[in-house]
Amino acid sequence: MPRFGADNPQHDAGQGLYVRKDAPIYFENDTANHWYEIISGVVRTCRFQVDGHRHVTGLYYKGDVFGLETGRYQDTAEAVTETVMIPHPHCTREAPAQDTSRAYEWNRALRKALGSARSCIRLMGCKTAEEKVAAFLLETRERLQADDTIVVPMSRGDIADHLGLTIHTVSRTITALVRQKLIALDGRQKIKILDDKGLSMIAGEAGGSRASGPGEG
Amino acid sequence: MPRFGADNPQHDAGQGLYVRKDAPIYFENDTANHWYEIISGVVRTCRFQVDGHRHVTGLYYKGDVFGLETGRYQDTAEAVTETVMIPHPHCTREAPAQDTSRAYEWNRALRKALGSARSCIRLMGCKTAEEKVAAFLLETRERLQADDTIVVPMSRGDIADHLGLTIHTVSRTITALVRQKLIALDGRQKIKILDDKGLSMIAGEAGGSRASGPGEG
DNA sequence: CGAACAATTGAATCCTTTCAAAGGGAGTGG
DNA sequence: CCACTCCCTTTGAAAGGATTCAATTGTTCG
Numbered sequence: 001m002p003r004f005g006a007d008n009p010q011h012d013a014g015q016g017l018y019v020r021k022d023a024p025i026y027f028e029n030d031t032a033n034h035w036y037e038i039i040s041g042v043v044r045t046c047r048f049q050v051d052g053h054r055h056v057t058g059l060y061y062k063g064d065v066f067g068l069e070t071g072r073y074q075d076t077a078e079a080v081t082e083t084v085m086i087p088h089p090h091c092t093r094e095a096p097a098q099d100t101s102r103a104y105e106w107n108r109a110l111r112k113a114l115g116s117a118r119s120c121i122r123l124m125g126c127k128t129a130e131e132k133v134a135a136f137l138l139e140t141r142e143r144l145q146a147d148d149t150i151v152v153p154m155s156r157g158d159i160a161d162h163l164g165l166t167i168h169t170v171s172r173t174i175t176a177l178v179r180q181k182l183i184a185l186d187g188r189q190k191i192k193i194l195d196d197k198g199l200s201m202i203a204g205e206a207g208g209s210r211a212s213g214p215g216e217g
Numbered sequence: 218m219p220r221f222g223a224d225n226p227q228h229d230a231g232q233g234l235y236v237r238k239d240a241p242i243y244f245e246n247d248t249a250n251h252w253y254e255i256i257s258g259v260v261r262t263c264r265f266q267v268d269g270h271r272h273v274t275g276l277y278y279k280g281d282v283f284g285l286e287t288g289r290y291q292d293t294a295e296a297v298t299e300t301v302m303i304p305h306p307h308c309t310r311e312a313p314a315q316d317t318s319r320a321y322e323w324n325r326a327l328r329k330a331l332g333s334a335r336s337c338i339r340l341m342g343c344k345t346a347e348e349k350v351a352a353f354l355l356e357t358r359e360r361l362q363a364d365d366t367i368v369v370p371m372s373r374g375d376i377a378d379h380l381g382l383t384i385h386t387v388s389r390t391i392t393a394l395v396r397q398k399l400i401a402l403d404g405r406q407k408i409k410i411l412d413d414k415g416l417s418m419i420a421g422e423a424g425g426s427r428a429s430g431p432g433e434g
Numbered sequence: 435c436g437a438a439c440a441a442t443t444g445a446a447t448c449c450t451t452t453c454a455a456a457g458g459g460a461g462t463g464g
Numbered sequence: 465c466c467a468c469t470c471c472c473t474t475t476g477a478a479a480g481g482a483t484t485c486a487a488t489t490g491t492t493c494g
Contacts, residue, residue: 049421055342103320110327117334124341125272127381169450171474204266386482388442
């Protein structure tokens with residue numbers, strides 16, 4: 001079985017690693033040699049059910065980290081766009097966490113990974129297709145650090161497998177949001193957010209402001 | 218608004234903390250003073266949408282940790298059963314990570330929390346109600362370290378809000394699994410797993426064995 | 435034993451999926 | 465430069481599954 005992931009026991013730590021669009025980075029059940037920090041580009045992790053269904057378990061953007069599981073990778077990682085990232089060696093039995101700074105680095109990375117996982121859980125907690133897509137758009141804007149216009153880097157299929165929907169439903173839902181004048185399309189990748197609060201409402205979040213709410217000023 | 222969580226700035230680190238069934242531990246948006254390690258009992262974390270819907274974002278059992286977010290808690294934590302846990306002080310600006318052993322402790326805790334989050338994501342990745350419930354039962358057995366008979370500690374409502382279903386669907390699905398002779402009920406809490414592999418198949422996992430699969434010998 | 439709450443079950447509705455087909459871009463080759 | 469093809473996306477109609485509404489059954493606790 002010729003499987004070629006970018007993960008390699010001999011990566012130079014700190015060296016930037018380039019992977020092209022759609023290239024695999026590591027496979028589920030491979031020995032986890034490194035975790036990765038994204039310099040530029042987008043990465044997805046996914047799992048496959050026996051019936052062939054794919055579940056995109058995470059999407060990672062500039063500054064995010066992934067592949068922090070110990071022992072063996074529990075997902076497959078692939079580049080969504082061409083991506084540059086830094087591989088960091090994992091803690092192993094032979095090379096345990098020697099120095100403190102290393103421990104702190106892991107700490108920071110683990111916190112970051114936990115945050116990504118939380119985002120994913122929040123997204124999947126939405127019930128209807130409209131809630132999911134609205135939440136996804138808001139989340140993607142935030143993680144891409146984009147303003148009102150998002151250039152969605154992944155395909156409808158990726159979005160669908162991330163949200164637990166079909167391509168068709170994702171497409172229909174986006175169309176519906178356009179018709180409601182909440183967003184506008186420019187090609188299939190560029191999505192402009194027209195009504196922030198409207199989207200937030202649909203997503204089930206407190207409209208627009210993330211803080212403790214209006215309160216009783 | 219009188220909100221009384223068990224989280225308290227003055228917890229004695231290392232002291233066991235007892236909370237009764239259904240008691241709150243901390244609330245979303247509270248300052249995160251501690252993270253918790255469960256000695257006995259079960260805890261749920263949840264978030265609420267503006268429409269009132271509840272999403273159970275995590276279930277934690279003996280040995281699990283929760284509440285590791287920095288700054289403010291992002292979920293509300295409540296005891297599902299009466300619970301004993303150990304509060305651990307969070308790293309703050311005033312009291313940064315001084316010593317190495319503390320850093321390692323956090324490391325271990327963060328890894329554990331990441332594992333719990335992964336489980337949750339795996340569960341929510343299931344598409345149909347049957348897949349979700351089957352996966353939930355298998356997961357619960359594992360995390361309770363139970364044998365074939367699970368004493369499910371939470372209500373149908375908790376299960377439903379965890380899986381993104383309604384109480385009705387959960388109930389119907391369980392009934393269906395009983396009819397298929399995959400499980401058997403004894404009261405509403407005791408669930409006996411009759412057909413391991415059958416459940417795994419439905420859950421979409423490779424039947425029973427978790428390893429690299431049959432491969433090509 | 436009765437009351438209150440949790441769980442189960444039935445029937446109709448709504449939403450998502452499935453099946454089927456058409457539309458639109460990007461890239462290649464003539 | 466244009467025509468063609470391939471693949472992704474959009475859209476339509478029918479089918480399937482989960483939710484909602486409504487009511488019953490079963491448990492636990494006072």
